[in-house]
Amino acid sequence: MKSYPNTHGLGSVPRHIAVIMDGNGRWAKGRMLARIRGHRRGVESVRTVVRTAGEIGVQYLTLYAFSQENWSRPKSEVEALMRLLEDFLKNEIGELNENNVQLHSIGQIEDLPVRVRKQLDLTRKATSGNTGLKLVLALSYGARREITLAAQQIAREVARGLISPEDVNETLLASHLYTRDYPDPDLIIRTSGELRLSNFLLWQISYAEFVVSPVLWPDFGKEQFLDAVREYGQRQRRFGGVASHAHG
Numbered sequence: 001m002k003s004y005p006n007t008h009g010l011g012s013v014p015r016h017i018a019v020i021m022d023g024n025g026r027w028a029k030g031r032m033l034a035r036i037r038g039h040r041r042g043v044e045s046v047r048t049v050v051r052t053a054g055e056i057g058v059q060y061l062t063l064y065a066f067s068q069e070n071w072s073r074p075k076s077e078v079e080a081l082m083r084l085l086e087d088f089l090k091n092e093i094g095e096l097n098e099n100n101v102q103l104h105s106i107g108q109i110e111d112l113p114v115r116v117r118k119q120l121d122l123t124r125k126a127t128s129g130n131t132g133l134k135l136v137l138a139l140s141y142g143a144r145r146e147i148t149l150a151a152q153q154i155a156r157e158v159a160r161g162l163i164s165p166e167d168v169n170e171t172l173l174a175s176h177l178y179t180r181d182y183p184d185p186d187l188i189i190r191t192s193g194e195l196r197l198s199n200f201l202l203w204q205i206s207y208a209e210f211v212v213s214p215v216l217w218p219d220f221g222k223e224q225f226l227d228a229v230r231e232y233g234q235r236q237r238r239f240g241g242v243a244s245h246a247h248g
């Protein structure tokens, strides 16, 4: 599939976009439907956003699909979300391959039901030859736990004498995170108007631009996604410096 960087009057296209997909429950409630109906419609938004991100030349798209905290939702909702995830991973292989998308995941994957883990492996393998967008699903993800696990691993390496405490720096810490193979997000989008990070990528988004859309995730389509990218393109990133010395 061909990509069209810098079309749609976007200005600069972020290399990595991370999305907090919020508002499925409210979308359903507003229609007197069960919450899972909102999640189901949310999958359609996932498909649209993945396709659009690939089209405009985004290289990495990280979606917050299931947080560590989401395990505390009612059992029926958790089970329905797991089924939806498994179905998505199974049914989407054709679409991902057609769009040259490679599937990745971050988070405590071992927490997921075995069926989901197996399908995740299958879909990862089935898309591993694709060279376009890398779609990273955050599953059973929590940023504080990610950083804590990194600290534990580093402490073990120090205890074994493999490294000294002075070797611990930002690069070393980042190399122990789930995201070690990905650049930091340039843009983070949250839907449904909430102004919270919800334990998502706390380390990695230190310098990301934040765009909050009032639109609920099931209503978040191509135009809303492109609007967020346009807003990013209009901002001047200074990384704590001054404009004339900006990195980009």
Ligand code: FPP
Pocket (backbone or CB within 6 Å): 021, 022, 023, 024, 025, 026, 027, 039, 040, 042, 043, 046, 063, 064, 065, 066, 070, 084, 085, 088, 137, 217
């Ligand atoms: C937040 O809405 C959304 C989630 C907890 C799950 C996100 C899941 C999907 C978009 C569908 C499955 C995803 C994939 C990749 C197959 P909410 O339930 O917190 O909404 P609310 O705040 O309005 O209650």
